Amino acid sequence: MSNNGGTTRRIIGGGLSGLAAAINFAKNDESIEVHEARKDIGMQFHPNYQVLLKESPETPASESDAKSYLNRWGLNPQFQYKDAKKFLCCTQKRDFAISLKEPLPLILRGGENSLERGLAKEAEDLGVDFHFKSRPKARPGDIMSAGSYRTDMAAFGAYYENSDFPRDQFLYMHDEKYSPRGWYLYIIPMDKDTIKVMNCCSKPHAKKVKKLLYKAVEERPVLRDIIDGAKPTGTVGGQGGVHFPRTAIKDGVYHTGEAAGFQDPWRGFGMNYAIESGVLAQRAISNSLDYDKLWKSQFKERKKADIARRGIFALLGNRAFEYGMRKIKEGDEVDWEEINPSGWKKSLIYNTFYSIEMAKKTVWDSW
Ligand SMILES: Cc1cc2nc3c(=O)[nH]c(=O)nc-3n(C[C@H](O)[C@H](O)[C@H](O)COP(=O)(O)OP(=O)(O)OC[C@H]3O[C@@H](n4cnc5c(N)ncnc54)[C@H](O)[C@@H]3O)c2cc1C
Structure with a gap:
């Protein structure tokens, strides 16, 4: 018999936080169902790379790479990632090439070889039961990990055919004209022929994020030279919400990741909040601990x-x-x-x- 005495635990939402919780429940020999609204895992994004940050600046560099970070949270998925070291850095006034002492791990999200597909495979191998196209109403004791429920910030990206942009370089730009209120625009090479240009904004400019991206590509010389008049071959977008709650347990339902409101309001980064809150909810449920105490202590300084x-x-x-x-x-x-x-x-x-x-x-x- 499973550790949860024959009852099956339910997780609603098969994103990062739901899968991180599912894997850790399964490792604790508990029987688990993941309900995912879409027809497969990893369908909420077109393939794109996202930065996975360290837990804290104090984490030693040798332990901060993506795989060892995930291992520390009980996860061992196979997925595609690359380290970003060389950047073309653009302020409003100047453009200059730099390299980072400690590279940023860029994780593939969405589609084949994405982090969430790797986590789903790991969960499946551990016996987790997946239900697709399923959106059940949450009951007390469930984990709600269905992603963002409010829009504080938005991102919009366009893919361009471009094989000249160096494959080992990235571009990072802060220009108020195109990414108001201290947001940013970046370029990531995707494969040997494609680059992705992405712009991010928060309220009240979130609705203009797409228009501002195309304006930047037209007006800012460094971008104009890279894009060279090409038309986008595809687009990607999304939004996120941040509201750190007093309690992440509502009517007995444990909320994790963006469904709880956990997200970084500075840059819109939520992967580490999602993974860690998923695992903390599992630990709280499996060991009768106080989930609110666990996440408040884990996120205090970072938040x-x-x-x-x-x-x-x-x-x-x-x-x-x-x-x-x-x-x-x-x-x-x-x-x-x-x-x-x-x-x-x-x-x-x-x-x-x-x-x-x-x-x-x-x-x-x-x-
Ligand atoms: C364009 C973009 C770029 C980003 N870049 C970064 C970055 O560089 N670094 C970073 O750390 N973060 C980044 N983020 C944020 C990060 O992706 C999210 O914070 C993180 O994925 C949240 O994980 P989650 O598990 O809470 O939700 P998600 O990963 O969004 O998963 C939610 C899942 O629930 C499913 N679902 C939704 N509703 C239901 C329902 N009713 N029933 C069942 N299933 C449901 C969805 O289909 C999805 O699979 C970015 C976000 C966007 C949109």
Whole structure:
């Protein structure tokens, strides 16, 4: 008999957080059903690469790569990823090539070889039962991991045929004109013939994200040269919501990932919040622990830094990035941790902007 005494646990939503929970339940010898609204796992995105961040700046570099991060959370999927090291960095005023001291792991999301397909395979091998095209109403004891329920930010990307852009290079741009309130635009080479140009914005500009991307491609010389008049061969888009709740257990249902409101309001990054909250919900349910206590303690510092940085970038826009990059020159190797404030300066700046941003959120319910 399974560890849950013959009853089957239900997870609603087969994204990152639902699958992370399912795998850890199955490893604990509990019988599990995952209900996914779409006809397969990994259908909510067109294939695109997403950055998987470290749990905290203190995580040692040697342990911060994607595979060891996932292993620490009980996951061992096969999936496609690449490390981003060389960047063409664009502020509003200048463009310069840099390399990163510690590369960013870029994880394939959506479709074949994506992280979620790898997790689903791992779950299936452990005996998890999948139900597709299934959207059951949540009952007490279920995990709700159906993704975002509000729109605070939006992303829109276009794929272009381009084999000239170096395959080992990426572009990262902060230009207020196209990504207002301190958001950003980037280019990732997808395969040997295609690149993806992606723009991100938050409210009140989220609806204009597509128009602003095409405007940037037309107007900003560095992008115009790369795209060279080509027409997009396809597009990708999505939206995300952030609202850290008082409790993530509503009517006995455990909410995880974006369904709980866990997401970074600064850059719209939610993969690590999703994975970790999924596993924490499993641990709470399997071991009769307090889920709210677990996620609050796990996310405390990260959430505060993410909210404070949103406040800084929303207020200063380009100037925040321009200031951070002021000493960086063409060809430099960049250590992000050295650019970020530290010690008492960090505490003062982050505490101040965290309080301002939280006050704004309370009054206007937006970041
Ligand atoms: C364009 C884009 C780029 C991004 N880039 C990054 C990045 O670089 N780094 C980063 O960390 N994060 C990034 N994010 C955010 C990240 O993808 C999400 O935060 C993360 O996937 C959330 O995981 P989740 O498990 O909560 O939900 P999801 O991964 O969205 O999974 C939810 C699942 O539930 C299913 N579902 C929905 N409704 C129901 C229902 N009623 N019943 C059953 N199933 C349902 C969906 O089909 C889906 O499979 C990006 C998001 C977008 C849109």
